[in-house]
Amino acid sequence: MDKVMRMSSEKGVVIFTKNSCCLCYAVQVLFRDLRVQPKIHEIDNDPDCREIEKALVRLGCANAVPAVFVSGKLVGSTNDVMSLHLSGSLVPLIKPYQSFHK
Numbered sequence: 001m002d003k004v005m006r007m008s009s010e011k012g013v014v015i016f017t018k019n020s021c022c023l024c025y026a027v028q029v030l031f032r033d034l035r036v037q038p039k040i041h042e043i044d045n046d047p048d049c050r051e052i053e054k055a056l057v058r059l060g061c062a063n064a065v066p067a068v069f070v071s072g073k074l075v076g077s078t079n080d081v082m083s084l085h086l087s088g089s090l091v092p093l094i095k096p097y098q099s100f101h102k
Contacts, residue, residue: 003048004055009072011039012097016056016067018044023078024066030081034091035098038068070094 008014013031015038017024031038043052043065053064061067061077068075070093075081084090 001055001058004052004059005072007041008069008074012071013038013094014041014069015039016041016043016052016065016069018042018065020044021065023063027066027068027078027081030085031094034094035100036094037099038097070097 004016007016013036015024015027015031017028017040019042028038028040041052043049046052056064056067059067059074061074062079063077066077066081068077068081075084075093081090084093
């Protein structure tokens, strides 16, 4: 759990993913389209993968990945992120981390 909390605070927006997960890819594309360069942790490349998955579920993710953190706080998984985006609440949340450079 400590490792997940430390990793989730490494940058303003952090996404825990697996490289074989299509929903993880979709969430990454959404953030890229919103001009945010999140820190991506592909947990299937981490020797502690199972422990990280368990910690993410304990923190409140319905599925372990994708798990999105903003400012070190869990936003949630795909449904949570998409709901925030559709309601107009995601952009104000990530505004400090948007890049306007090409």
